[in-house]
Structure formats: structure tokens, C-alpha cells
Amino acid sequence: MSSNVGADHVRELPTGADAASPLLEISGLRVSFTLSDGRRLTAVDGINLSVAPGEAVGLAGESGSGKSTAVGAIMGLLAPNGRIDAGSIRYRGLDLAAKGAPLRRTRWREIAVVFQGSLVALNPVIKVRDQVAEAIELRLGEPAEVAHEKAKHLLHDVGIPEKRLNAYPHQLSGGQRQRAMLAVALSCSPAVLIGDEPTTALDVIVQAQILELLDRMRQEYGLGLILITHDLAVIADMCDRVAIMYAGRIVESGSVKEVFSTPRHPYTQALLGAAPDARAGRRIIKVLEGQPPDLSALPPGCHFAPRCPLADARCREEDPPTIEYTDRVALACHRYSLGDGKPPTPINAAYPTLELGRR
Amino acid sequence: MRARRWLLGRLGGAIATILMVLLLNFVLFRLMPGSPDRALARNPRVSAEAMQAARVRWGLDKPIFPDQLIAYVGATIKGDFGYSVKYGGREVTSVIGEKIGPTLLIVGLGELIALAAGIALGTWTGWRRGRFGDRVGTLGALILYSMPYFWLGMLLITLFATTLGWLPTSGISTPGGPGGIEGAIDLLRHAALPIATIALGLIGQYAILLRSSVAESLREGYVLTARAKGLRDERILRGHILPNALLPTVTLAALNAGFVIGGALTVEIVFSWPGLGLLTQEALQSRDYPVLQGIFLLLSVSVVMANLLADLLYSRLDPRVRHGAAR
Amino acid sequence: MSASASVNLSTRIRRRVSGGNRIMLLLLHRWDARIALMILSLLTLSGVAPEILVGPLQTATTATAAALLPPSGTHLFGTDDLGRDLLNLTVHGARISLVVGALSAAITLVIGGGIGMIAGYRGGRTDALLMRVADTFLILPTFVLALILAPILRELIGDQTEIFGIRTTLLTIVAVIGFTSWSSTARIVRSQTLSLRERTFVERARLVGLSPMRIIARHIFPNIRTVLVANGIVVIAGSILTESTLSFIGLGDPFQPSWGTILGNAQSAAAPSLGAWWFITAPGCAILLTVAACTIVGNAIDELLDRDVRVRR
Numbered sequence: 001m002s003s004n005v006g007a008d009h010v011r012e013l014p015t016g017a018d019a020a021s022p023l024l025e026i027s028g029l030r031v032s033f034t035l036s037d038g039r040r041l042t043a044v045d046g047i048n049l050s051v052a053p054g055e056a057v058g059l060a061g062e063s064g065s066g067k068s069t070a071v072g073a074i075m076g077l078l079a080p081n082g083r084i085d086a087g088s089i090r091y092r093g094l095d096l097a098a099k100g101a102p103l104r105r106t107r108w109r110e111i112a113v114v115f116q117g118s119l120v121a122l123n124p125v126i127k128v129r130d131q132v133a134e135a136i137e138l139r140l141g142e143p144a145e146v147a148h149e150k151a152k153h154l155l156h157d158v159g160i161p162e163k164r165l166n167a168y169p170h171q172l173s174g175g176q177r178q179r180a181m182l183a184v185a186l187s188c189s190p191a192v193l194i195g196d197e198p199t200t201a202l203d204v205i206v207q208a209q210i211l212e213l214l215d216r217m218r219q220e221y222g223l224g225l226i227l228i229t230h231d232l233a234v235i236a237d238m239c240d241r242v243a244i245m246y247a248g249r250i251v252e253s254g255s256v257k258e259v260f261s262t263p264r265h266p267y268t269q270a271l272l273g274a275a276p277d278a279r280a281g282r283r284i285i286k287v288l289e290g291q292p293p294d295l296s297a298l299p300p301g302c303h304f305a306p307r308c309p310l311a312d313a314r315c316r317e318e319d320p321p322t323i324e325y326t327d328r329v330a331l332a333c334h335r336y337s338l339g340d341g342k343p344p345t346p347i348n349a350a351y352p353t354l355e356l357g358r359r
Numbered sequence: 360m361r362a363r364r365w366l367l368g369r370l371g372g373a374i375a376t377i378l379m380v381l382l383l384n385f386v387l388f389r390l391m392p393g394s395p396d397r398a399l400a401r402n403p404r405v406s407a408e409a410m411q412a413a414r415v416r417w418g419l420d421k422p423i424f425p426d427q428l429i430a431y432v433g434a435t436i437k438g439d440f441g442y443s444v445k446y447g448g449r450e451v452t453s454v455i456g457e458k459i460g461p462t463l464l465i466v467g468l469g470e471l472i473a474l475a476a477g478i479a480l481g482t483w484t485g486w487r488r489g490r491f492g493d494r495v496g497t498l499g500a501l502i503l504y505s506m507p508y509f510w511l512g513m514l515l516i517t518l519f520a521t522t523l524g525w526l527p528t529s530g531i532s533t534p535g536g537p538g539g540i541e542g543a544i545d546l547l548r549h550a551a552l553p554i555a556t557i558a559l560g561l562i563g564q565y566a567i568l569l570r571s572s573v574a575e576s577l578r579e580g581y582v583l584t585a586r587a588k589g590l591r592d593e594r595i596l597r598g599h600i601l602p603n604a605l606l607p608t609v610t611l612a613a614l615n616a617g618f619v620i621g622g623a624l625t626v627e628i629v630f631s632w633p634g635l636g637l638l639t640q641e642a643l644q645s646r647d648y649p650v651l652q653g654i655f656l657l658l659s660v661s662v663v664m665a666n667l668l669a670d671l672l673y674s675r676l677d678p679r680v681r682h683g684a685a686r
Numbered sequence: 687m688s689a690s691a692s693v694n695l696s697t698r699i700r701r702r703v704s705g706g707n708r709i710m711l712l713l714l715h716r717w718d719a720r721i722a723l724m725i726l727s728l729l730t731l732s733g734v735a736p737e738i739l740v741g742p743l744q745t746a747t748t749a750t751a752a753a754l755l756p757p758s759g760t761h762l763f764g765t766d767d768l769g770r771d772l773l774n775l776t777v778h779g780a781r782i783s784l785v786v787g788a789l790s791a792a793i794t795l796v797i798g799g800g801i802g803m804i805a806g807y808r809g810g811r812t813d814a815l816l817m818r819v820a821d822t823f824l825i826l827p828t829f830v831l832a833l834i835l836a837p838i839l840r841e842l843i844g845d846q847t848e849i850f851g852i853r854t855t856l857l858t859i860v861a862v863i864g865f866t867s868w869s870s871t872a873r874i875v876r877s878q879t880l881s882l883r884e885r886t887f888v889e890r891a892r893l894v895g896l897s898p899m900r901i902i903a904r905h906i907f908p909n910i911r912t913v914l915v916a917n918g919i920v921v922i923a924g925s926i927l928t929e930s931t932l933s934f935i936g937l938g939d940p941f942q943p944s945w946g947t948i949l950g951n952a953q954s955a956a957a958p959s960l961g962a963w964w965f966i967t968a969p970g971c972a973i974l975l976t977v978a979a980c981t982i983v984g985n986a987i988d989e990l991l992d993r994d995v996r997v998r999r
Contacts, residue, residue, distance in 0.1 A: 107589030
């Protein structure tokens with residue numbers, strides 16, 4: 001751990017704010033795409049998410065739930081046929097979703113992304129060190145030699161061995177590449193780091209190492225971390241808060257402790273009950289049948305209704321509103337009402353179960 | 360170590376191919392009815408001594424396999440390509456040698472211009488994939504690609520030389536013309552249209568290749584990363600996309616170096632440009648097989664060499680090939 | 687037709703119609719392929735029955751007009767240096783290009799396809815040897831090889847015989863183009879065969895004990911048909927270009943002038959210097975349109991095949 005690099009990167013907190021006020025606040029964000037045959041597909045349908053400095057927020061959901069689209073919207077990197085229909089993305093009071101927002105200024109210097117699939121996200125014909133140095137040189141304006149020195153330190157910091165400092169991406173192992181991607185992401189000392197499935201392609205041991213590295217960087221740099229993954233175990237390990245996403249909506253959010261120990265939304269219950277838990281010796285898993293819906297042809301009502309054991313007629317007609325309770329718990333389900341404002345008692349959704357046989 | 364073995368393998372392959380070419384050359388010209396010595400005998404212009412010397416050297420009194428073959432291969436390797444029928448027994452090497460220069464001039468310059476313009480056009484259309492500029496550019500490339508080189512040359516002459524009178528219609532220089540700097544300018548004026556023809560003919564390939572390389576690169580993950588870094592478009596294009604997209608172009612350029620000469624032949628005929636092309640036509644008409652054989656060999660060897668060069672260049676430039684994958 | 691309706695149409699077509707017909711129908715959806723197919727139909731008509739369009743081929747003796755006349759009401763494309771009507775010559779020239787293109791492509795496909803299938807199926811040393819030979823032919827400039835083979839073949843076969851109404855001079859060109867361009871087809875077929883070889887139905891055939899030849903004929907060949915068609919069209923385009931170049935140089939048949947021969951005549955008559963642009967434009971545009979049309983159709987089929995493969999996966 002080199003300490004001389006650390007000083008540069010400790011971020012000064014905005015004046016008049018304390019450590020708990022959010023860095024990044026997304027409210028009511030709606031993103032849609034126009035397909036080649038003219039139809040509209042709503043990938044993100046009104047989500048709220050916030051990250052405070054030093055806080056780790058997990059965004060969980062299956063593939064196609066809209067997680068990566070949200071990242072695209074935050075960075076202003078949606079595909080040409082996509083656009084932000086509604087909502088705001090406030091970074092330090094600046095709305096990135098508004099027209100004419102200084103997106104280029106915030107990219108990398110304020111918000112950076114560690115992409116999935118590092119072999120693809122890194123340029124194969126350019127040395128890794130140069131890719132780290134590139135942002136330092138061109139975005140921070142440092143002269144080339146200084147940028148290269150800093151790059152070297154960063155790479156060392158994330159655990160790339162000495163002899164691989166001048167390597168090309170294909171010469172590194174999967175884990176090393178992910179570390180290198182992390183170094184690239186940290187090169188301009190951002191305040192918010194978004195990890196889009198950063199450990200998905202890695203084996204379990206390497207995954208643990210990368211997560212530990214992420215955690216260390218978060219503490220060292222005071223980063224706000226958004227961790228996007230379908231792996232709940234990762235979120236359980238790393239995050240303070242979690243938001244569960246389904247078909248473009250956030251169906252439940254709250255502290256990791258609260259949501260994972262007392263899942264309320266039927267989808268959350270299915271997610272948590274779907275994985276065999278090796279440690280707890282759980283051999284009975286809940287089976288969630290069906291497929292995520294076709295976002296370009298959504299029926300009215302709750303997106304989850306077709307697969308939900310608790311669904312009734314109202315669920316199939318009306319969109320459930322998002323109700324916010326105390327302790328920062330939020331739920332979008334007709335079966336739960338506001339009540340006294342405290343997080344309600346969970347209703348058990350009866351899924352078919354499967355007992356894993358003893359062999 | 361691995362690299363050296365690969366290199367030796369490639370070299371071996373190239374040599375094997377050249378040997379096959381030699382074999383083909385031998386079979387074609389020796390076993391066919393229009394065999395060289397018969398042609399020589401029919402031609403009154405060749406002196407009796409030259410004919411006798413050729414017979415002895417070629418060992419035409421000995422059996423074809425393996426003696427004649429070995430003699431042929433041996434002679435060729437030593438650089439003895441035989442004697443020209445048409446040019447009264449002059450050595451083929453000298454006949455070919457004096458015509459190479461003009462060909463190299465127009466082919467070399469034409470290729471360079473096509474490369475530069477093709478890369479520019481391809482990058483421009485690839486970046487704008489699907490939009491109007493792309494469609495126009497691709498259509499243009501398709502049209503250029505579908506026409507015979509010589510036709511393009513004829514059109515250019517009709518337009519620029521005859522109708523507009525800007526440039527001379529044929530030849531390499533004005534007869535009895537000036538020397539020195541003015542002579543050089545005169546040469547360039549004569550070379551302009553042939554070079555333009557070759558360049559236009561080649562541009563299509565590079566443009567199409569670059570376009571698909573750039574369009575492909577645009578969808579790659581590292582472009583997304585570069586955008587997320589907040590880099591400007593121009594920087595992304597220059598620093599990230601082009602280094603990737605140019606790799607196959609290098610290979611193509613080296614490969615073309617061998618093939619282009621074939622296309623240049625007809626262009627030379629159209630422009631009466633005194634190079635290998637005209638020589639080939641004359642040799643064809645006068646059944647001057649030794650010369651044809653020599654040209655064929657020269658072209659084949661240059662193509663093989665060009666391929667080898669292309670392989671070498673690519674391996675040097677692409678770090679994935681140069682360093683090999685880890686683990 | 688609205689965009690979504692046309693998407694549904696093609697899906698419905700895909701399900702109901704099979705094989706080659708389906709590809710034809712899908713092709714017609716694209717505007718560029720439609721134009722290309724129209725051009726090719728015109729070409730085929732001109733090649734098969736030119737007399738219907740312009741009457742019999744004009745020769746030096748039957749030419750009535752003055753030499754080198756620019757286009758006019760009586761002579762739409764003008765006349766050549768012997769007074770022959772260029773429209774007449776161009777339409778008749780289509781036959782040569784059609785025949786040469788088709789025959790050379792046929793030879794190329796047979797040789798290339800055959801060698802490719804054998805090399806791909808047998809593998810090992812046969813494969814390596816065949817591919818080494820193919821590489822040699824691939825590397826040698828087709829054009830130059832053709833240049834050299836043509837006069838030799840002509841001496842062998844002689845000038846006077848006729849097959850299919852085409853003189854042997856042209857047949858030698860056909861043979862030469864066919865024999866020199868097979869290597870890229872062979873490579874393509876070989877890689878297709880390699881991937882087909884691993885499929886279960888081939889395994890089964892092998893286990894049953896069918897001979898390799900039978901396996902190739904019964905199982906492998908039907909599956910590479912569409913690849914051959916797409917490749918064949920591109921080969922036709924290339925052979926038309928090569929033929930025009932060879933004829934231009936003078937290897938063609940003066941009595942059955944192809945477009946290249948006409949251009950060669952133009953060159954000898956110094957048409958460019960004389961400004962006789964019509965002499966040059968008509969046959970050249972014919973070549974251009976035909977080759978471009980073939981390329982468009984060939985690429986379109988290629989893309990359709992690609993999409994099919996991707997969808998199936």
C-alpha cells in the first residue's frame with residue numbers, strides 16, 4: 001500500500017454537507033429505447049437510488065432487469081436509440097439527466113465504471129499501463145512522465161506484480177485484468193465508483209480477492225460504491241444497502257441487514273430462497289417459474305404479477321406505487337400498505353419448493 | 360524461440376511455394392507444344408550459336424525428368440532466365456530489367472495514394488455507419504471495385520486528355536522532350552493518369568476493409584470504456600480504433616503488392632506505358648515464351664515475398680500475436 | 687408496408703417456404719438486391735436470346751453504318767470502328783459474359799467444392815497437401831497464370847472447333863479461369879466441411895459404415911449448397927472481370943466479341959484519343975453493372991445466411 005498516492009485521492013467533502021448526505025441521487029429515472037420497428041421499450045421505469053460517500057450500495061437483479069441501462073444513463077452513454085424520458089440524476093446538486101449537462105466533465109473524474117468482461121473492456125493492442133495513464137494525462141492534464149509514474153503506482157496499488165507492469169491485456173490473468181480495470185477506473189480519483197458485474201467472470205477465490213480490493217479502495221478513497229450484480233452473496237458481503245431490481249423497477253430497497261434477513265417483496269423472497277446455501281446447509285430451494293417479461297410489450301399492472309404467488313386482480317391492473325418507510329426501507333407491492341410508516345411484517349409468498357437430494 | 364520456429368515455418372512454406380511455381384513454369388513451357396527451343400528454331404532472328412548454346416545449356420538432348428528439370432531449376436536460381444525470342448537473343452533478365460522501373464513507378468505511387476485515400480474514406484464511412492455518408496461512400500467503393508482497371512483508364516484518357524486536354528494521352532515522355540527538371544515534370548504529367556487509374560482501382564478494397572474494421576471496433580467494449588473515460592471522439596478514433604482497425608489493412612496492403620502488378624499490366628497497355636505490361640502483351644503476340652516465363656516467375660516470387668512480408672508485419676504489429684497469450 | 691408488418695411477413699415466410707425459394711423471397715425485400723436481380727435478369731435475357739432484342743450479330747461485312755458515329759436515334763450507342771452498331775454488339779456480348787461466367791464458375795465450384803470437401807473431411811496429410819496446393823494457386827496471380835495458359839491451351843486445342851456454339855478460344859478462357867480460381871472456394875468449403883464433420887448425423891453415418899464418398903455426397907454436400915451458391919455468385923463476378931481483361935488483351939474471339947473484346951477493339955482504334963467515348967462507355971458500363979449486381983446479390987445472400995445461422999444458434 002503506497003501512501004504517497006493516497007493523499008492525492010482523499011476527496012474533500014462538499015461544503016455544508018456531512019458524510020451522510022448523498023453524492024449521487026437518482027429519482028424517478030425512466031429510460032426507454034426505440035426499437036428498429038418503431039416500438040418503445042422501457043428499460044428503466046422510475047427508479048430511486050442514492051449513494052453517500054464511503055457507502056456501498058448494491059443493485060441486484062437478473063439480466064435484462066435494466067441494471068446496465070441505469071449505468072448507461074448515469075454516464076450519458078446510452079445507445080443512440082435510447083433516451084432519458086423522465087427523472088433526475090443528481091450528482092452534487094448537478095442534474096446529469098438534464099439537457100446540456102456537463103457529462104464529459106463528470107465522466108471518470110467524478111464517476112467511473114469498472115465494466116464487466118475486462119478482456120473486452122480494455123484495448124487489446126495498447127499496454128495496460130498506457131490505458132491507465134491515458135485518463136491521467138488527458139483528463140487531469142498531467143505531463144506524460146508524471147502520468148506514467150502515477151499509473152505505475154496505481155497498478156502496483158491494486159496488486160499487479162512488478163513484472164507485469166508493462167503487459168498487454170491478453171498477457172494478464174482474468175483476475176489481474178480486473179485489477180487493472182480497477183486501476184483504470186481510479187486513475188482520475190473519482191468520488192463514485194460503479195462496478196457493473198465486476199466479478200462475474202471470475203472464479204470464487206479470485207472473486208473474493210477483487211472484492212476485498214474494492215473494499216480497501218473504497219475505504220482509502222472515500223468512494224461511494226454502486227455494485228451491480230445478480231450475485232446476492234456478493235452484495236451481502238460488500239454492501240451497506242441494497243436495491244432489488246425487476247423488469248426496470250426497484251421492487252424493494254433497504255439496508256442489507258434488513259432486506260436479507262426480512263425480505264418482504266415476493267421477488268426478493270424468491271431470489272433469496274433460490275440459492276442453495278452451502279453454509280446453512282439449506283437443501284430446500286424455492287422455484288421461481290416463468291421468464292422476465294418482454295419489456296416492449298408489458299401488460300398493465302405490476303411487472304412481477306404473472307410470476308407472483310401473491311398476485312390478485314388489483315396487482316394485474318394497477319402499478320404498485322413505491323412506499324417509503326422508516327429505516328430507509330422502500331417497497332413496491334400492493335400487498336403492503338403504508339400503515340404506521342414502519343417497515344411492515346413480511347408476508348410469506350408460497351413458492352413451489354424443490355428439495356435437493358442427498359447423494 | 361516459438362517465434363523463431365514460426366518464422367522458419369513460414370520461410371519453409373514460401374520456399375516450397377516457389378519451388379512449386381518453378382515446377383509449374385517448367386511444365387508449362389517445356390512440355391507444351393509451343394516449347395521454347397522449337398520457338399527459337401522457328402525464329403530466323405536468333406543466331407545459330409545462340410540456339411546451340413541454349414540447347415546445350417537447357418540440356419534439351421537429355422531426358423526431361425529429372426535432368427532437364429534440374430538443369431532448369433539450377434539455371435533459374437543462378438539467374439539465367441534464358442534468351443528472348445523477340446529481342447534477338449537478348450537475355451531475358453536484361454529485357455525484363457529495363458521495363459521494371461516504369462511499372463514500379465506507377466504501381467508504387469498508385470498503391471500509396473490508394474492506401475492513404477482508402478484509409479481516410481474507410482474510416483470516414485465506418486465512423487458514420489448506416490448514415491448517409493456511409494451509403495454514398497460504400498456505393499462509390501462498390502462501383503470502383505466492379506469495373507476493370509483498364510476501362511477506368513480509357514475513360515480517364517477520354518475525359519482528361521482528349522476532351523479537356525490537361526494531360527497527355529499516352530506514353531512515358533514527350534518524344535524529343537526536355538531533360539532535367541522539366542523532363543521530370545514531363546514524366547509526372549505522363550504518369551499522372553496511369554497512377555490515378557491504379558489508385559482509383561485499389562481504393563475500393565482499402566475503403567471497404569477499413570470501413571468494416573472501424574464499424575466492428577465501434578461495437579467493442581474498449582470504445583465504451585474510452586467514452587466513459589470522457590475522451591473526445593477524435594482521440595478515441597485516433598488512439599483506440601485505428602490501431603486496431605489498421606492491422607488487417609497492413610496485411611492487405613502487403614498482399615496487394617504482389618497482385619497489383621497483374622492489374623497494372625492492362626493499365627500499361629491502355630496508356631502505352633513502357634513497363635512490364637506492354638512487355639507481356641508483346642511477348643504474348645510474338646510467342647516469346649522465355650520472356651513470358653521470366654515475367655511469370657518474377658510476379659509469382661514477388662507475390663510469395665509479399666505474403667511473407669505481410670505475415671511478418673502482422674506478427675510484429677499485433678501484440679497478441681507477438682507476445683502470445685498468457686497462461 | 688409498415689416496418690412491423692414487414693418483420694412479421696418475413697417471419698411467416700421463413701416458416702412456410704423452404705431453402706432456395708425462401709432466400710429468393712427474402713432477397714426481394716431489399717431494394718438493392720431487387721435492382722441487382724433486375725439487371726441480372728436483363729443480362730440473362732440478352733444472353734439467351736439476343737436476337738429478340740436487337741436482331742442478329744453484326745459483323746464487319748454486314749455493318750452498314752459509317753464508322754465511329756456518336757449515339758443517335760438510329761444508333762443508340764453509336765457505332766464502332768467498323769461501322770457496327772454498338773447496341774447490337776453489347777447485347778450480343780452479354781451471351782459471352784454469361785456463358786463464360788457461368789461455365790467458369792461451374793468449373794471453379796466443382797473443383798473448389800470437391801477439393802474443399804475432401805480436404806475438410808479427410809483431414810490430416812491429405813488436407814495439408816491439398817491446402818498447400820490451393821495456397822500456391824491462391825498466391826499466383828490468377829490473371830497472369832491465365833495469360834500464360836491461354837495461348838498454350840489454344841495451341842493444344844486448336845482454333846476452329848465449336849462446342850455449345852462457343853468457339854474454343856473462349857472455352858480455353860473458361861477453362862483457364864476455372865482452373866485458376868478454385869482455391870478460395872476450396873478454402874471456404876473446407877472450413878464448412880470441418881464444422882459439419884463434427885455434427886452428430888455425420889457421426890452416425892460413419893458408425894453405420896457408409897463409405898467416405900457416400901457420406902460426403904449424401905450428408906455433407908446438401909449442407910454446403912447455399913454456401914456454394916453465395917460463393918458461386920461472387921466467383922461469377924470475378925470471372926466476368928477476368929474474362930473481360932483477357933479478351934481486352936486479345937485472347938478473345940473476334941467473331942464473337944465479348945464486352946472485353948469490344949473494349950480491346952476500342953483501344954486498338956485509339957478511341958480514347960479520338961474522343962469516341964461511346965465506344966468505351968457502353969461495353970464498360972455493361973461490365974460494371976453486371977459485376978456490381980452479382981456482388982450485391984452475393985453479399986446479400988451471405989448476410990442472409992449469416993442471420994439464419996445466428997438465429998438458429
